[in-house]
Amino acid sequence: MPQYKAPLRDMQFVLHEVLNAEQHYAALPAFQDTVSRELIDQYLQAAADFCENELSPLNQVGDQEGCTWKDGVVTTPSGFKAAYQKYIELGFPSLSADPEFGGQGLPNSLGITISEMVGTANWAWGMYPGLSHGAVRTLEHHGSDEQKATYLPKLVSGEWTGTMCLTEAHAGSDLGIIRTKAEPLSDGSYAISGEKIFISAGEHDMAENIIHIVLARLPGAPKGTKGISLFIVPKLIDGQANGVRCGSIEHKMGIHGNATCVINFDGAKGYLIGPENRGLNCMFTFMNTARIGTAVQGLSAAESSFQGALAYAKDRLAMRSLSGIKAPEKDADPIIVHPAVRNMLLTQKAFAEGGRALIYDLAQYADVVEKSADTATREKADNILSLLTPIAKAFLTETGYEAANKGVQVFGGHGFIAEHGMEQIVRDTRISCLYEGTTEIQAIDLLGRKVLGSKGKLLKDFASIIEEFIHSHQDDAAMQAFTTPLAKWAQKLAQITQEIAEHAQQNPEEVGAAAVDYLHFAGYVTLAYYWARMAFTAQQALAAGTSETAFYQAKMSTAQFYFNKLLPRVCAHIAVIETGAESLMQLDAEHFAF
Structure with missing residues (x-):
């Protein structure tokens, strides 16, 4: 089993040398007096020690043992619960949360670096606290003052964990057709009834309570996504069961150490978050x-x-x-x-x-x-x-x-x-x-809502950043190997976007036909931009003289490899996009098989 070693030097390279993290934080009033390079590196080292020594050894254990379900109770693999307590002791759950509720008030971007290490060392384990971060952010943004006071302190501390309960067996990604109901009660709460599936970390033995964030419909709500409301539904209220039960856990291809649950809500007491029928927002x-x-x-x-x-x-x-x-x-x-x-x-x-x-x-x-x-x-x-x-x-x-x-x-x-x-x-x-x-x-x-839906504005905003980078290096001969192809493919992305928009006016199916290849095309161009930035940073370090010559030369070599061997893949995606939707749509569904 690979023993994880946190790539601290590369993480620091990206944070401090490419993205200038200290300057970034200094420009934001909330962090300008609190976040320094020294603080960042201290957190990175602490997380690296935890992930290498606590989580990585449990990765294969979790895969082999998996989670067990019995009468609605889920037991996690050996060592998972103890590692979670260590995670709490190190203060990681509270890293980026509001200090008013026990958080440390540090940037979410710092938390992302720690999430990378946790996920690489043991993804299945990392999903348990990972889902809680989203629950915290939802409550911070949309919860009432009373709800924040009730739930955030223990979610922030890690004593409680959170989930997101969206889909149902018949719905998949089409949340507009969910059936879970929310009936108003006399005390202002709601009785939540329905079944949710694919709920990661929906039941486990690592925390004393689980706070479910649930999508449901109020009586008389409009059909579709405009009739969905959002609710807080705790597993326990004042230590007592709340009509929330894990009906089963899925038998899966992977992430065996994380419980993927069917959660049944049987008149469970819930509390509305935000406005009625605005739950999806x-x-x-x-x-x-x-x-x-x-x-x-x-x-x-x-x-x-x-x-x-x-x-x-x-x-x-x-x-x-x-x-x-x-x-x-x-x-x-x-x-x-x-x-x-x-x-x-x-x-x-x-x-x-x-x-x-x-x-x-x-x-x-x-x-x-x-x-x-x-x-x-x-x-x-x-x-x-x-x-x-x-x-x-x-x-x-x-x-x-x-x-x-x-x-x-x-x-x-x-x-x-x-x-x-x-x-x-x-x-x-x-x-x-x-x-x-x-x-x-x-x-x-990406293509339908973000690019075409904004009439190209969002793409132009990012393209202007790429263009500015290219322009700033137009006289740098050493950068031409990166900026010239970057400019070529960024321009081609803009051109093909316009072509898709024109074709879609005649046939809307052209958007769906092009979308996946368009995303890959955009992805390769996006990564080319970041590799060009990293190449320039490495080039500067080598020119200035450095004791880490091998590190920066490796960065330059990898950048050259990306531009020479991976970026040309866009040619195939362009060719597929240009063939349009006709061959995809001409076969009737009943004729796919005989």
Whole structure:
């Protein structure tokens, strides 16, 4: 099983050298006097120690033991509960919460870096506290003062955990057709009745209470998404059962250490959050948090599979190098000398490190949206956040899954064997392409709602950032290998967007036909921008003279690999987009099979 080692140097490179985290926090009144580089690094080190020594050893344990269900009670794998208590003692649940309710008031973007380490070390475990962060943010934004006072202190401390209860067996991602009911009671509360499925961390033994955030319909509510309301439904009220029961847990492909539950609400007492029939709007606070968190899983899969594959490739001997023997003292050369193996390793590395830069930047934009004092600055950041969230969620989970499969491939037959842990990464990360909106749904959101729905404004806002970067390096000969192709493909993205918009006026199906390839096209261009930024930062460090020459040269080499070997994949996506919807739609449904 790969032993996780936190990539602290690369994390610090992105935070401090590429994204200038200290300057970012200094520009936000809430953090300008509290967040320093020293503080950031202290938290990173503490989280690294916890993840390496407490969580990573439990990763395979959780996969092998899984969760057990008996009479509505779920027991987590050995060591999970003790690790959670350690997590609480270290203060991680309260990191970014409001100090009024016991939080430390630190940036959510700092919390994202810790979430990356937790998720890479043990994704199944990390989902238990991870869902609580979304519940906290939903209550912070939409809860009443009484609700905040009642629930936030114990959610923030980690004594209680939270969930999001959205979908139902017949509904899937179409939340407009959910059937869970909320009947008003005389005391101002509601009786919640219905069944929710796929509830991650919906029942467990790690915390004394679980606070469910539930979508339900009031009597007479309009049909569709405009008739959904949001409710707080605790598992326990004043220590007494509240008509909330785990009916079963799913038997899954992966993340065995996390309980994915069917939750039955039988007249459970609930409390309305926000306005009636505006539940989906309120829930989007939770869902956007979860989507960024899911993007982290893609990064985590790429990082963990890379770490395992790299160690194996340096040790495993097979054949001799085509250019001559590299290890004459051994019976064969380490497989890392072979181009095919290096291609797989560099793909994993490029997706992990590029994804890290994208997610950390996305988290900083979220900081600005929440904490900036300037309205125009917040609006611009919100536009970028809206555009990049579906790209991060879908593209990084797809590339993370690819990286996980390449980890198995590097191991060869040994990768298919459970003891090495590489196949677990594949199984655990497969769900990331599905939950919080599948890749296909995220693609429709990106192209249909965000790009075409804004008449191109959101895309233009991000394109202007890329253009500004390219312009600032137009006289830098060393950067032309990055800025020239970046400019070419960014312009092509704008062009093909316009073409899709024109075709969609004649046939709306053109949007759906193009969406997934469009998302991948946008994803590769987005990561190219971040790799160009990282290349420039590394170039500056090398030019200035540094004792870490190998680190920065590796960064330059990986950037060159990304531009030479991965970015050209956009050509295939462009070709598919340009074929349009006709071949997809001409076959009648009844003729798919005979």
